[in-house]
Amino acid sequence: MSTPLPTNMASASLGTLATGFWASRAIYVAAKIGVVDLLARGPRSVDFLAETIECDKDALYRLLRALSTTGLFIDRSNGVFELTELGQILGSDVEGSMRNYVMMLGRPESWRAWEHLEQSIMTGVPAFQHEYQMPLFQYLAAHPPIARVFDEGMRSRGVADDDAIAKAYDFSAFNRIIDVGGGAGRLLSTILKSTPRARGVLFDLPHVVEGSRNSIVELGTGQRIECVGGDFFAAIPAAGDLYLLKQVIHDWSDEQAAEILGNCRSAMNKASKLLIFEVILAPESAYPKMLDLMMLVWTGGRERTEEEYEQLLTGAGLKLTRIVPTGTAISVLEVARSDAV
Structure with missing residues (x-):
């Protein structure tokens, strides 16, 4: 027939x-x-x-x-x-311009990576790495002008998310907030503006936090944020009441994500909280599934379901306590140590 x-x-x-x-x-x-x-x-x-x-x-x-x-x-x-x-x-x-995000997506580095999607499907290796012979973040560290375009694009895309997060979650109980992989510091600054008594630590790679100092001054929070350079695969600053991971975990494989979460667990005390801000895959979701494909092309990371996050957290000695919607594609995953009361 x-x-x-x-x-x-x-x-x-x-x-x-x-x-x-x-x-x-x-x-x-x-x-x-x-x-x-x-x-x-x-x-x-x-x-x-x-x-x-x-x-x-x-x-x-x-x-x-x-x-x-x-x-x-x-x-x-x-x-x-x-x-x-x-x-x-x-x-x-x-206000809320998406121009820099569009500029980032239009860069040759983005288009050329997508040309090798088939290679990623056949091998599981990020298409970006196939084209440029190194992982995305290593490439950005070696090419500061392109890194600035990338950072500005991410900042442009994240403005609405930052504002929604600050409104959706109550940060008033925390005194020392550590933003892990916090980039230019906009999310941390937005939270601090809504939490006058809190102080923050912006933790990212040394060249990233160095470039963020002017940004946080412009945002009006320069006196309340300590910039700390480091590597979240090595160690994360201790003594935080609250730790933030905004769209960090989705950049990495399960093994690498588990390592980051394990280092967060080591830095946290029993009363500390960890907030993970990510898109959560669901059967009816369209955008998260396409974003997941972009993670395969660019970084080798992935978007995850609620169950997959729970598995990652359990393996790192952590537990998911609740999920808070923000009204955007981003959700807040509230996490505590598994031995917390």
């Missing part, structure tokens, strides 16, 4: 999925050349935009016309385009 031919609707749907990278690349270019920032000032003609950007007018028109089908722009049909509410968050100077 022959297989029935797909319907026109099914073919169109598959075509949309298969050409998705066209849209992502077009979004990257629109943000990079500055057209989004120009339209943030109000509707503009293609003539004006092309003259200001110094690009080909017809090509720019075709770019904006195509992106108007994605909901980023409104095509006024007279050569004038306008930003939508969705398009506004691609601007450089707006």
Whole structure:
């Protein structure tokens, strides 16, 4: 019996999925050349935009016309385009801007890694490592300008999550909060602003925390945060009431994640808490499953189910006490030592 031919609707749907990278690349270019920032000032003609950007007018028109089908722009049909509410968050100077995240995803390092997805599927080795002959974080340490793009992209993507976390969880009981792998310190700063009596420790690789000192000053928490350089695979600062791990565990294999969690356990006292901020895989979840594939491509890490986190924690001498939703894709996993009362 022959297989029935797909319907026109099914073919169109598959075509949309298969050409998705066209849209992502077009979004990257629109943000990079500055057209989004120009339209943030109000509707503009293609003539004006092309003259200001110094690009080909017809090509720019075709770019904006195509992106108007994605909901980023409104095509006024007279050569004038306008930003939508969705398009506004691609601007450089707006609260919650996603521009730096888009810039990060559009980097050659990202695109070239995805070209080797098949290699990852066949071998289990991160595609990034196949292309660049070293793990992602080692590559970033060796290429500071690219590391800055990566850090800015992660910061851009995480702003909404940080604010939601600070509102969803009560941090008022803690005096010394240690952010493990805390990057630029925005999450820690956001928490400290809502917890006036607490002080913080920003712990990350030496070159990362060195670059974060200006950031925490700009965020207004420079006097309340101690920056400590180190390696969470070696040891983690002790004597914290609360430890934070925001999207750290998903970067690593189960073996490496267990090592990080074990070092957290060693640093914690019986009363300490550990908060893990991660996306949790569930049967109905779409975005976490695609994010998990990106972890395979970039770092060799993975997204995990609640059960998988419980297994990791148990093996490290820890226990999951509760999960707090934040209203975003990120959940708060509250963790204590397994011997805690």
